[in-house]
Amino acid sequence: IVSTANNHSLDRRELGIDRTIDALRERGLAFTGTQKRDEGNEPWYGITSSNGFNIAWLACTYATNGIPDRRAQVLGCF
Numbered sequence: 001i002v003s004t005a006n007n008h009s010l011d012r013r014e015l016g017i018d019r020t021i022d023a024l025r026e027r028g029l030a031f032t033g034t035q036k037r038d039e040g041n042e043p044w045y046g047i048t049s050s051n052g053f054n055i056a057w058l059a060c061t062y063a064t065n066g067i068p069d070r071r072a073q074v075l076g077c078f
Contacts, residue, residue: 001046003059005033009074010067017073033059037071044075 002024009017018036032046046057060077069076 001048001057002029002031003033003057004031005059005061005075007061007063007065009034009061010064010069013067014071014073030057032057033061033075035073035075037073040072 004020014037017034021036024031030046030048032044035042044058048055060075062077064074
């Protein structure tokens, strides 16, 4: 699982988040912490399975280095 919520999540702005998510999905990697601009209703968590168990993961961040999250794409730990 990849945690995509951190202080650098918005360094490449909204398009950077969308492209990162596209790349992770193309490679079959689960992720948590960010959402694409047009997927606001998707869950924030990621799920992995191992030995018959499902594990839910959740990542959030306290800051994006002063870059505003205008489309609410990064899960904040507030």
